[in-house]
Amino acid sequence: EPNDFVGISFWLISMALVASTAFFFLERDRVSPKWKTSLTVSGLVTLIAAVHYFYMRDVWVATGSTPTVYRYIDWLITVPLLMIEFYLILSAIAKVPGGVFWRLMIGTLVMLVGGYVGEAGYLAVWPAFIIGMIGWAYILYEIFAGEASKINANSAPKSVQSAFNTMRWIVTIGWAIYPIGYFFGYLTGSNPADSAAALNIIYNLADVLNKIAFGLIIWNVAVTESEAKH
Amino acid sequence: EPNDFVGISFWLISMALVASTAFFFLERDRVSPKWKTSLTVSGLVTLIAAVHYFYMRDVWVATGSTPTVYRYIDWLITVPLLMIEFYLILSAIAKVPGGVFWRLMIGTLVMLVGGYVGEAGYLAVWPAFIIGMIGWAYILYEIFAGEASKINANSAPKSVQSAFNTMRWIVTIGWAIYPIGYFFGYLTGSNPADSAAALNIIYNLADVLNKIAFGLIIWNVAVTESEAKH
Amino acid sequence: EPNDFVGISFWLISMALVASTAFFFLERDRVSPKWKTSLTVSGLVTLIAAVHYFYMRDVWVATGSTPTVYRYIDWLITVPLLMIEFYLILSAIAKVPGGVFWRLMIGTLVMLVGGYVGEAGYLAVWPAFIIGMIGWAYILYEIFAGEASKINANSAPKSVQSAFNTMRWIVTIGWAIYPIGYFFGYLTGSNPADSAAALNIIYNLADVLNKIAFGLIIWNVAVTESEAKH
Amino acid sequence: EPNDFVGISFWLISMALVASTAFFFLERDRVSPKWKTSLTVSGLVTLIAAVHYFYMRDVWVATGSTPTVYRYIDWLITVPLLMIEFYLILSAIAKVPGGVFWRLMIGTLVMLVGGYVGEAGYLAVWPAFIIGMIGWAYILYEIFAGEASKINANSAPKSVQSAFNTMRWIVTIGWAIYPIGYFFGYLTGSNPADSAAALNIIYNLADVLNKIAFGLIIWNVAVTESEAKH
Amino acid sequence: EPNDFVGISFWLISMALVASTAFFFLERDRVSPKWKTSLTVSGLVTLIAAVHYFYMRDVWVATGSTPTVYRYIDWLITVPLLMIEFYLILSAIAKVPGGVFWRLMIGTLVMLVGGYVGEAGYLAVWPAFIIGMIGWAYILYEIFAGEASKINANSAPKSVQSAFNTMRWIVTIGWAIYPIGYFFGYLTGSNPADSAAALNIIYNLADVLNKIAFGLIIWNVAVTESEAKH
Amino acid sequence: EPNDFVGISFWLISMALVASTAFFFLERDRVSPKWKTSLTVSGLVTLIAAVHYFYMRDVWVATGSTPTVYRYIDWLITVPLLMIEFYLILSAIAKVPGGVFWRLMIGTLVMLVGGYVGEAGYLAVWPAFIIGMIGWAYILYEIFAGEASKINANSAPKSVQSAFNTMRWIVTIGWAIYPIGYFFGYLTGSNPADSAAALNIIYNLADVLNKIAFGLIIWNVAVTESEAKH
């Protein structure tokens, strides 16, 4: 099993997620009340993910097959939470119309449902992929060209502005890793075992970036802003 | 089991409820004392529901039948708690006669007892449904046309007023999902397995809305009002 | 087991007691120091009862017989705690002679010992019942006509006064449910299974009222008085 | 087992001890720093005793024999802790020479070693009893006629003075129950089963008084004094 | 097993260590920040020791042989921690050269390695004993005649000074019990079972003194000094 | 197993890591907010390491072979955390370009990947060793001659400056122990069992220094600086 890199990566990330959860919850007590919610949410994202990673690792080690159900359950809870983070940051800058939030949610849902029907075999993998891509494209449209993009006014403190930008790029670059994983997992035509390994390794790496690094960005703004206020 | 959407939804919601519980209890420490109780109650609702969802999932996965008993026990505890939330919000606006609270309780009891005698087979499903509907109709009457409706005076802070309105619509629209679930579960005449699946999926979705979203609305008022006071 | 209403009620109440315990302990941090003790005691009452309800449910589900021993152990700890609550409220009003407390305790002991010797079969059910009734009558005498009754002077804050009155009626009306339970359990001559069911259902309902509702009354005074003081 | 009063009393007291521990540790946060130590110690006494009562009950239920070893281990830890409580109260009144503390400790050790060699059969029960009595007598001498007795000067606050007096009487009257237990357990010549039952029932009742009631007295002074200081 | 005094003493001390750990961690919140570290360390000493005592008792009860490995692992962690305590107290008095700390550590290591090679049979028991004694002698030299001894200037508060002195005597008298244990365990030539019993009883008694009593001395200074500062 | 020094060292270090974790998290509450993060990270390092040491010990005791996978997973999480510590200290001195951090990370990755491919047998042990050494050399270059080295301006408080220096030497001297371990484990040509023992003992000792001692240095600066500010 020293060769089972997928299994190792599940374990590695479980541990990192547990540590991140502890980190976010502990650090919560040193930021100002307003930012506490953001850290609570970051900690919940990693907590929920940690639980699912333990289950996913068990499935992988016991059966060698991709734990699709657990992964999508995890995403269904954590992606909306990330969207909420986004929204909380936006709200720290300006009054944000509720519609922005719901449009982001719909984009998310289309993206994840697309992915799931493909991975679970309800739809051919290519059409499902395209549905998922449309959902994601819609989110990108919303935050780069839609209403949400206009909000990031210059009135916001510098650290918040830059956090918003970084998060925008995470949703672009960081999230792009997931469809790449899907691609190597289902669309290359290579043998199932290799595909499964590629799929999970890539998804796992993407999760580190999009769950832990995302949380750390939030934490960084939270601490900077809280100290500024004193 | 990637096809067992009901089982998946039980799991998904258990996780979301656990996360919500952590969220409400953690956020409790940043609102003013008066609102702490509301968050305590929101957290208790999701905590109790989380426990019952774990049990319900076990029943479902092991036997494939509807876990009626656990669901009604859950409702019997959480619906009164939601009524208490309602009452706490109302009391934040004006002195509310105790009678309002008790009338809401009676409506709840009639509604749930109606549902249970139908689902557990003590009464034919149609008459039981009607009893339940009467209980619910009474609650709606009370909050839209009865004494409770008159309380929501304009003197209340804006965010409280709008919370009251949202909650009123949750009890109307959000709760309406439950009888729809009952309808698809018992009154369409389709085969038992499909009915059971429909019933549980619909009830579960309704619970997400009425437990978690309801709690988030409370949390939102609590935070807004607490910050306003500083 | 959807028909085993006694078993269901044990489960239902266990859950409600757990939730109440969490509630009392969480709310404890928002009342003034003086009232913290009252909430501690309320929380202990429900905590101890929760533990015993889990055991009682196990006994009931496994054997179908009445868990007399656990119930009386529970009462032997929780009734004195309720008496202490009573005494704490009284002391918040006026200097209360210690004798009041001890007389209430003796009444309690006579009442519970009477009940136990009857239910466990050491004495015929009727004479035991009468002994228990005498104990209870003595408590009622003490709080309505004895020394304790005279203490509730008009000098006390309004909410405390009304709490005292409510508690007085709980000891009268709320506690009256227990002998009714005993009556249906042992003195009607109907068949053992039905009697056992009636007995436990009635006792359980009484416990909800006398443990949880009692605690909520205390909590209500505690919160009202704490806020008044600010 | 509804007839196994000894077993019932072990269970009953375990529960009461757990509740007391929770009580003392929770209440600790509302007294002034100086009195926190006293409540810590009271809580430790009941915590340690709770653990040992669970073990003692297991021994009793499984074998029907007296759990002598666990009981004396418990006493060996808790009696010195009670002595420390005593000393802490004394020190709250006046500078107490360290020798007082050590003399009380020696008396305790003689008393408990005497009891153990008798109960475990290393010495005939009568001589062992007398050794134990001498140890206890020495403690009584120390606190009624020796150096400790002179300390309780009138300069101390009233509640502390009266606490000191109550504790003195607990050591006299409350502790007197233990040798009575020993007497009924070993010196009456009745049959072993009855003796064992009598012994354990009496010891258990004595523990309620000397552990829980003792702690409540401390708690009462702590609360009274802490409030006085504000 | 009422005759297995060694086993009893393991149990007794485990309990006392658990209680001490709770005590030090609870009391930590009432001393000034500076002294918190000292209490943290005291609590860690007893916590680690408690864990090892549970393991040691298991070994003893199961095999009747001396749990040498666990004991020395325990010492290897706790003795340096005690040295750190010492150093913290010294630093509270004056700027202490780091060299003092390292020399104490080397002495400790020589002492414990000497003891272990003797007890585990790598070296004859006498030469090993002498190596251990040399290590200890070196520590005594350092604190009575070496650099550390000169530090205890008169500028320190009285309670700190006297604590330093007491700790010095604990290292002399308290630690002297260990070589005595070693002597009775290996150097008297009596039969193995008796030697093992003697060894463990003596080591256990020594641990009570050097772990719990040592911690209480620290706690006493911490509380006294913290109150003085107010 | 008193001769299994490797197993003993795993146990010993697990315990020490648990104690350190408790220490860092407890002490966290007495430093100023800014330094809390550093202690959180130190505590996470020892927490994660503690978990992995328990697993490693199990592998070692059960199979007698080197737990390479767990060790490298541990390093992959904890070394970046140490780098973060480094970076946090640097940031406390001056504005540090993000590039420094990423270059340190890359060096770390090269070093660890080099080591793993060698130990897990993907590459011959010598070339893998050289790759690892290059990664480490790069880190040393960065902190002694690169951008990071220039940051340690004289403007920083003395304790921070000296901490930076100490950490620099830990990365040089402390980390040098690991390649020595690798050398004795794979490059001496001695028999497998001895090599494995040497490897693990050396790695374990190195971890004590680089995890616990490193954390204590951080803690020391944190406390000193926090007190200075008052």
Ligand SMILES: CC1=C(/C=C/C(C)=C/C=C/C(C)=C/C=O)C(C)(C)CCC1
């Ligand atoms: C576009 C696309 C996908 C995108 C998935 C994404 C973007 C998931 C993000 C998950 C996150 C951010 C989790 C964090 O906790 C799929 C479904 C793989 C396949 C279909 C095409």
Ligand SMILES: CC1=C(/C=C/C(C)=C/C=C/C(C)=C/C=O)C(C)(C)CCC1
């Ligand atoms: C009207 C009606 C029903 C309504 C149930 C409702 C409204 C349940 C609400 C539950 C909630 C809000 C739980 C939250 O925790 C039944 C009994 C299904 C069937 C009979 C007709």
Ligand SMILES: CC1=C(/C=C/C(C)=C/C=C/C(C)=C/C=O)C(C)(C)CCC1
């Ligand atoms: C009068 C009477 C009884 C009363 C019992 C009562 C009043 C119990 C109260 C329990 C409470 C209040 C528990 C709360 O935690 C018995 C023993 C049933 C039978 C004999 C007559």
Ligand SMILES: CC1=C(/C=C/C(C)=C/C=C/C(C)=C/C=O)C(C)(C)CCC1
């Ligand atoms: C005099 C005497 C005894 C006294 C025991 C006592 C006084 C025990 C007290 C225990 C307490 C107070 C525990 C509280 O936690 C023995 C040994 C039974 C027998 C010999 C004579």
Ligand SMILES: CC1=C(/C=C/C(C)=C/C=C/C(C)=C/C=O)C(C)(C)CCC1
């Ligand atoms: C001198 C000497 C010894 C001393 C041991 C000591 C002094 C141990 C102290 C342990 C403590 C203080 C633990 C506290 O947690 C040995 C090794 C028994 C034998 C060799 C001679």
Ligand SMILES: CC1=C(/C=C/C(C)=C/C=C/C(C)=C/C=O)C(C)(C)CCC1
């Ligand atoms: C140079 C080198 C190595 C260095 C490893 C190091 C330096 C590990 C540090 C670990 C730490 C500091 C952990 C703390 O938690 C290897 C991979 C052994 C072998 C190849 C050459």
